[in-house]
Amino acid sequence: MTDATQGMAAPARKGSLSQADARTIARNRAEKRFQYYGIAAITAGAVFLVLLLTAILSNGLPAFKRATLNIDFTLTQEQFDEAESAMLKTKIYTNYFIADLSSRLEERGIELAFDDKTIERLLGKVGGTIRSHYRENPQDIGEPIRFQLAASSRVDRYFKGSFDRDDIGEGNRFIMPGDLDFADALRDAGILTQSFDWNFITGVDSGVDNAGGAGIGASVLGSFMMMIVVLVLSLPIGVAASIYLEEFAPKNRFTDLIEVNISNLAAVPSIVFGILGLAVFIQFMGMPQSAPLVGGLVLTLMTLPTIIISTRASLKAVPPSIREAALGIGASKMQAVLHHVLPLAMPGILTGTIIGLAQALGETAPLLLIGMVGFVARYPETFLQGFEGPNSAMPAQIYNWASRSDAVFTEKAWGGIIILLVFLLSMNILAIILRRRFERRW
Amino acid sequence: MNDMRIIQRTAGMNDTKIHAKDVNVYYAENHAIKNVSVDIEDKTVTAFIGPSGCGKSTFLRCLNRMNDTIPICRVTGDIHLDEEDIYAKEVDPVQLRAKVGMVFQKPNPFPKSIYDNVAYGPRIHGLARNKAELDEIVEKSLRRGAIWDEVKDRLDAPGTGLSGGQQQRLCIARAVATAPEVLLMDEPCSALDPIATAQVEELIDELRQNYSVVIVTHSMQQAARVSQKTAFFHLGDLVEYDETGKIFTNPEDSRTESYITGRIG
Numbered sequence: 010m011t012d013a014t015q016g017m018a019a020p021a022r023k024g025s026l027s028q029a030d031a032r033t034i035a036r037n038r039a040e041k042r043f044q045y046y047g048i049a050a051i052t053a054g055a056v057f058l059v060l061l062l063t064a065i066l067s068n069g070l071p072a073f074k075r076a077t078l079n080i081d082f083t084l085t086q087e088q089f090d091e092a093e094s095a096m097l098k099t100k101i102y103t104n105y106f107i108a109d110l111s112s113r114l115e116e117r118g119i120e121l122a123f124d125d126k127t128i129e130r131l132l133g134k135v136g137g138t139i140r141s142h143y144r145e146n147p148q149d150i151g152e153p154i155r156f157q158l159a160a161s162s163r164v165d166r167y168f169k170g171s172f173d174r175d176d177i178g179e180g181n182r183f184i185m186p187g188d189l190d191f192a193d194a195l196r197d198a199g200i201l202t203q204s205f206d207w208n209f210i211t212g213v214d215s216g217v218d219n220a221g222g223a224g225i226g227a228s229v230l231g232s233f234m235m236m237i238v239v240l241v242l243s244l245p246i247g248v249a250a251s252i253y254l255e256e257f258a259p260k261n262r263f264t265d266l267i268e269v270n271i272s273n274l275a276a277v278p279s280i281v282f283g284i285l286g287l288a289v290f291i292q293f294m295g296m297p298q299s300a301p302l303v304g305g306l307v308l309t310l311m312t313l314p315t316i317i318i319s320t321r322a323s324l325k326a327v328p329p330s331i332r333e334a335a336l337g338i339g340a341s342k343m344q345a346v347l348h349h350v351l352p353l354a355m356p357g358i359l360t361g362t363i364i365g366l367a368q369a370l371g372e373t374a375p376l377l378l379i380g381m382v383g384f385v386a387r388y389p390e391t392f393l394q395g396f397e398g399p400n401s402a403m404p405a406q407i408y409n410w411a412s413r414s415d416a417v418f419t420e421k422a423w424g425g426i427i428i429l430l431v432f433l434l435s436m437n438i439l440a441i442i443l444r445r446r447f448e449r450r451w
Numbered sequence: 452m453n454d455m456r457i458i459q460r461t462a463g464m465n466d467t468k469i470h471a472k473d474v475n476v477y478y479a480e481n482h483a484i485k486n487v488s489v490d491i492e493d494k495t496v497t498a499f500i501g502p503s504g505c506g507k508s509t510f511l512r513c514l515n516r517m518n519d520t521i522p523i524c525r526v527t528g529d530i531h532l533d534e535e536d537i538y539a540k541e542v543d544p545v546q547l548r549a550k551v552g553m554v555f556q557k558p559n560p561f562p563k564s565i566y567d568n569v570a571y572g573p574r575i576h577g578l579a580r581n582k583a584e585l586d587e588i589v590e591k592s593l594r595r596g597a598i599w600d601e602v603k604d605r606l607d608a609p610g611t612g613l614s615g616g617q618q619q620r621l622c623i624a625r626a627v628a629t630a631p632e633v634l635l636m637d638e639p640c641s642a643l644d645p646i647a648t649a650q651v652e653e654l655i656d657e658l659r660q661n662y663s664v665v666i667v668t669h670s671m672q673q674a675a676r677v678s679q680k681t682a683f684f685h686l687g688d689l690v691e692y693d694e695t696g697k698i699f700t701n702p703e704d705s706r707t708e709s710y711i712t713g714r715i716g
């Protein structure tokens with residue numbers, strides 16, 4: 010050692026330590042610059058995120074509020090019999106309602122002239138709603154019943170500020186400036202109010218005649234059913250496939266080919282899986298159209314590569330010394346994998362699975378092809394019906410709403426996006442919690 | 452090597468536990484072990500020494516068929532454990548490994564509690580009929596591993612939380628818990644500090660009373676300290692195999708002499 014250091018002494022550095030030399034200054038500058046690039050990139054990302062969230066919240070939050078007319082209404086048996094024996098039944102009910110509303114306004118000292126046309130423009134077909142309630146609940150006849158009648162979409166938007174008197178063109182049959190005055194008066198009287206719209210979360214889709222009453226509930230259920238199918242199928246299949254490929258399969262041409270194909274499948278556009286599902290599950294195997302079961306199967310195909318890739322990665326990350334330790338004391342290969350390797354790989358597997366599920370939850374394209382974009386105005390009646398009966402899914406419902414002409418549906422689409430994001434966010438939080446829990450155990 | 456005890460030490464006349472004849476190991480095209488024949492005695496510590504890559508670990512891993520887990524590895528020749536061919540078709544390597552335990556270079560406790568680490572082997576082999584028996588096995592094994600006193604109050608603590616030397620002794624206790632007949636140790640002290648090494652060496656000497664111990668080591672001093680018989684491997688050949696005292700004081704082969712005096716290796 011001593012010989013070497015004496016013989017090969019490097020040229021001594023000149024200059025004081027307290028004074029940075031040119032090279033050091035340049036290096037420090039480069040480092041600073043690099044840090045600024047990073048900060049700039051993060052700032053740009055954050056700005057876009059804020060823009061996105063602001064857009065979603067400002068457009069979507071109004072969808073959760075809705076103008077409703079709350080009125081206590083009593084129908085006597087005589088009135089019911091009279092209306093039911095009449096020719097135009099719903100018109101009679103509308104007249105009852107108008108009479109009731111007028112008397113209530115008079116009590117408050119408000120005098121306003123309005124006719125059944127005004128009521129229809131403001132609240133839709135009130136007579137029909139009232140009639141169907143009493144026909145379905147005859148025990149309510151003679152009792153005071155609180156009706157919550159949804160205001161029409163234009164009145165709703167007028168209250169939310171996205172619709173104005175100026176927007177009413179010549180000869181608009183749907184709303185007139187006088188209607189808005191009437192709506193203002195009703196609001197001042199406390200009869201027409203804005204409140205949180207639970208119906209948006211729990212309700213089902215509806216058409217233009219009751220645009221404000223459309224809800225995302227059925228599609229949430231559809232998405233949920235699909236996720237059950239995806240989870241039940243893709244987790245065991247994916248994990249079993251990865252364990253076999255990673256731990257047991259011989260390494261040869263054939264397994265290499267399988268590996269390459271799995272990686273490629275992860276990059277296949279989802280619409281391809283959609284048309285595959287249409288051809289195989291619906292046309293060949295004769296499964297029902299628009300069913301969450303088929304949607305789940307298609308999404309399973311799409312999710313499998315993601316789960317397999319992440320599971321294999323986390324199996325690979327388990328140190329080989331653990332396998333050796335288990336084999337060394339006479340555990341069989343399967344015992345070594347199931348008792349020691351798999352538990353250690355669990356956090357990674359769960360994370361991969363939940364990310365795969367979240368991806369599947371937001372997927373729209375394959376659902377379009379298997380017909381899950383239909384108009385679903387009813388909840389499935391039984392649990393099984395939830396799988397095989399026609400339903401929609403959240404992203405498909407949002408897509409559907411966004412393509413309708415009534416502006417209320419655009420608002421609902423934004424609101425639906427908020428609900429979808431809440432689901433995705435909670436799934437990611439679940440992934441984090443599970444990962445933490447399993448990691449702490451070891 | 453100046454230790455005078457090794458000259459006085461003689462191996463007892465013990466039965467042959469493992470009988471290996473003309474063993475060849477190939478890693479794909481690479482001929483890693485060439486015609487090695489060796490008789491390993493019962494209740495004896497046998498050391499395998501030699502320079503890096505000489506095949507001593509490879510040969511050790513043949514003795515409990517750990518090489519089976521490497522797809523490209525091919526073993527020929529005969530290895531008999533108590534007159535039974537361990538490479539015979541009917542032999543399940545899993546059963547063999549319960550009889551021939553192994554301790555690895557790096558301490559590798561399972562990321563579980565100390566108790567579960569030791570209890571795992573007996574559990575999968577069904578050695579205990581109930582909890583009390585299992586407790587007994589665990590305690591006995593930990594005592595054998597000379598670590599009982601240090602961990603008896605925290606059997607529920609994770610095995611990975613112990614120090615390196617304690618982890619290695621835990622791994623020895625774990626290997627002992629399956630009631631093996633032979634213990635293979637692949638450089639068990641190379642990741643340990645001198646104090647932990649001394650503890651493990653002492654333990655190896657105690658284990659000799661019950662087991663046949665085969666230890667691979669890089670340290671000639673260690674081989675001299677713990678073993679009764681020593682085998683010197685060089686480039687895949689078994690150069691010399693004899694009593695430790697003889698190998699270190701009066702080797703027959705010039706390569707052995709060069710290695711133990713530090714001229715090669």
